[in-house]
Amino acid sequence: MKKRFLAVCTALVAATALTAGCGVLAGSDGGSEKVTLWLMKGSASDEFIEKFTADFEKQHPGTDLEVKIQEWKGIGDKVNAVLAGKGKEHADVIEVGNTQVAQYVETGGLSELTLEGLRTWGSKDWLRGLSDPGSVNGAQYGVPWYAANRVVIYNKDLFAGAGIKTPPRNRQEWIAATQKLDKGDQQGIYLPGQNWYVLAGFVWDEGGELAVESGGQWVGALDDEKALAGMDFYKQLQALGKGPKNADEETPPQAEVFARGQVAQIIAPPGQAAQIEAANPALKGKLGYFPIPGKASDKAGSVLTGGSDLVIPARTAHRSGAVDLITALVSEKWQTELARTMSYVPNKTTLARVVEGNEGAAAMAAGAAQGRATPKSGRWAEVEAKNPLKPYMTAVLTGQDPRQAAKTASETMSQVLNSDR
Known part of the structure; x- marks a missing residue:
C-alpha cells in the first residue's frame, strides 16, 4: 500500500x-x-x-x-x-x-x-x-x-495480593518478589524457554556477548563464562512459572496466557497490554509496567533494542x-x-x-x-533464521550440560556468520 x-x-x-x-x-x-x-x-x-x-x-x-x-x-x-x-x-x-x-x-x-x-x-x-x-x-x-524494547508487564492485583507495594528495582528484589507470586495455580512469571531476546539482555548484564569479531572473523560467544552466567539467571527466573521450556513467546501467544488472570508477570513490549485487555477486558486498569531490573538498583537491566x-x-x-x-x-x-x-x-x-x-x-x-543491538554482521539475519540459541536454551532448561550446549550453539553461530553467501 x-x-x-x-x-x-x-x-x-x-x-x-x-x-x-x-x-x-x-x-x-x-x-x-x-x-x-x-x-x-x-x-x-x-x-x-x-x-x-x-x-x-x-x-x-x-x-x-x-x-x-x-x-x-x-x-x-x-x-x-x-x-x-x-x-x-x-x-x-x-x-x-x-x-x-x-x-x-x-x-x-x-x-x-x-x-x-x-x-x-x-x-x-x-x-x-x-x-x-x-x-x-x-x-x-x-x-x-x-x-x-521489552519491559515487565505485571498484574497489579496479584502484586498487591502478595504484599508487593513497589516494583522491584534489581535482580535480587525481582527474584524475591517473583518467588512470593509463584504459588498454587498462580505463576510468578510466564517466561517461555526460548525467548532469546530476553536472554541477550541477561548475557550483556553479566558482561558477555552473543558473538564477537576478531581479525575479521566472527566467533559465537555463548560458551564464555559471562554469557553462561546470563543463561543461569534466565533458568532461575524461568523456573518461577510454567512457561514451556521448548517454545518461544508466540507458542502460545504469551499475551493470551497472561490474559487468563493467573500470571503475575510477562516480559514484552508495552503494546502487548492492548492485546491482553482485548482478550480480558476485566484487566483494564490493572496492568502495570517496570523496566527489566538490572544487577543494581541504580540502572535498569540491559535490553535488546x-x-x-x-x-x-x-x-x-x-x-x-x-x-x-x-x-x-x-x-x-x-x-x-x-x-x-x-x-x-x-x-x-x-x-x-x-x-x-x-x-x-x-x-x-x-x-x-x-x-x-545484535552483533553488527550482515549475516546476523541468517543466524536468526537458523537460530541455534533456541535449542541451546531448551537444552539447558531441560538439564543438559550448559557448557556443552553453549559450545554447540556457538560453533553453529560461527559457521553461519563466517560463511560465504
Missing part, C-alpha cells in the same frame, strides 16, 4: 526558497524539488505523516515531500535495488530496521552521515541500541529514529533535501510527536522525559538507556 502526500508549490515560492537559502535546491527546470521518503507500514500513523508533510513543506518552500509506505515482507530486495540503482523505484531517505544497516553497508550504496550526526543531529546523545548498529568501521550510516534507523542512498539526486528531511524527523518537535503518538522511545536519552506521562513508554525509555 502506498500513500502519497504531495503539495504543489508555485514558482514564486520556489524562487523565494532560493533567495532565502533554505538549504534545498529547486529542480533544474525551475520547479519544485521532490524528495521521496520510504516508511515502513505501521511505523507512523496517517495523522503523523500528514502533519509532518505539511509542516516540512511549509518550512522548506520549493520542496515536495512524497511519502511511500512499504511492507516489511520483501523490503530487503527493494532497498538493495534502490541502492544499486536498479529498477524504476527510487528513494532519498529510507527507514530500515536498526539491525539491518550492516547488511546494506555490506552490499554497498549507503551514504555516510558521520559529520551530519556530529554537527547537526546530536549523535552524542543517541541511544546506543540504535546508533551502534548504524555505525560500521567507525562511520555512521544509520541515523536513529525511534526505539522500542528494536526500532528503526534512517538511511540515505548514495545514488540520491537530492542529498541536501534528504539531509533536511532527516533533520526534521529527528528534531525534538517531531521526535516528541512520534513518541507520544505511537508510544515509542525517542532516539536520544535526553528526550526520555517526553514520554513520562505514559507508564509503558516511560518504562521502555528507562530500559532503552541500557539498550544494545
Whole structure:
C-alpha cells in the first residue's frame, strides 16, 4: 500500500526558497524539488505523516515531500535495488530496521552521515541500541529514529495480593518478589524457554556477548563464562512459572496466557497490554509496567533494542533535501510527536522525559538507556533464521550440560556468520 502526500508549490515560492537559502535546491527546470521518503507500514500513523508533510513543506518552500509506505515482507530486495540503482523505484531517505544497516553497508550504496550526526543531529546523545548498529568501521550510516524494547508487564492485583507495594528495582528484589507470586495455580512469571531476546539482555548484564569479531572473523560467544552466567539467571527466573521450556513467546501467544488472570508477570513490549485487555477486558486498569531490573538498583537491566534507523542512498539526486528531511524527523518537535503518538522511545536519552506521562513508554525509555543491538554482521539475519540459541536454551532448561550446549550453539553461530553467501 502506498500513500502519497504531495503539495504543489508555485514558482514564486520556489524562487523565494532560493533567495532565502533554505538549504534545498529547486529542480533544474525551475520547479519544485521532490524528495521521496520510504516508511515502513505501521511505523507512523496517517495523522503523523500528514502533519509532518505539511509542516516540512511549509518550512522548506520549493520542496515536495512524497511519502511511500512499504511492507516489511520483501523490503530487503527493494532497498538493495534502490541502492544499486536498479529498477524504476527510487528513494532519498529510507527507514530500515536498526539491525539491518550492516547488511546494506555490506552490499554497498549507503551514504555516510558521520559529520551530519556530529554537527547537526546530536549523535552524542543517541541511544546506543540504535546508533551502534548504524555505525560500521567507525562511520555512521544509520541515523536513529525511534526505539522500542521489552519491559515487565505485571498484574497489579496479584502484586498487591502478595504484599508487593513497589516494583522491584534489581535482580535480587525481582527474584524475591517473583518467588512470593509463584504459588498454587498462580505463576510468578510466564517466561517461555526460548525467548532469546530476553536472554541477550541477561548475557550483556553479566558482561558477555552473543558473538564477537576478531581479525575479521566472527566467533559465537555463548560458551564464555559471562554469557553462561546470563543463561543461569534466565533458568532461575524461568523456573518461577510454567512457561514451556521448548517454545518461544508466540507458542502460545504469551499475551493470551497472561490474559487468563493467573500470571503475575510477562516480559514484552508495552503494546502487548492492548492485546491482553482485548482478550480480558476485566484487566483494564490493572496492568502495570517496570523496566527489566538490572544487577543494581541504580540502572535498569540491559535490553535488546528494536526500532528503526534512517538511511540515505548514495545514488540520491537530492542529498541536501534528504539531509533536511532527516533533520526534521529527528528534531525534538517531531521526535516528541512520534513518541507520544505511537508510544515509542525517542532516539536520544535526553528526550526520555517526553514520554513520562505514559507508564509503558516511560518504562521502555528507562530500559532503552541500557539498550544494545545484535552483533553488527550482515549475516546476523541468517543466524536468526537458523537460530541455534533456541535449542541451546531448551537444552539447558531441560538439564543438559550448559557448557556443552553453549559450545554447540556457538560453533553453529560461527559457521553461519563466517560463511560465504
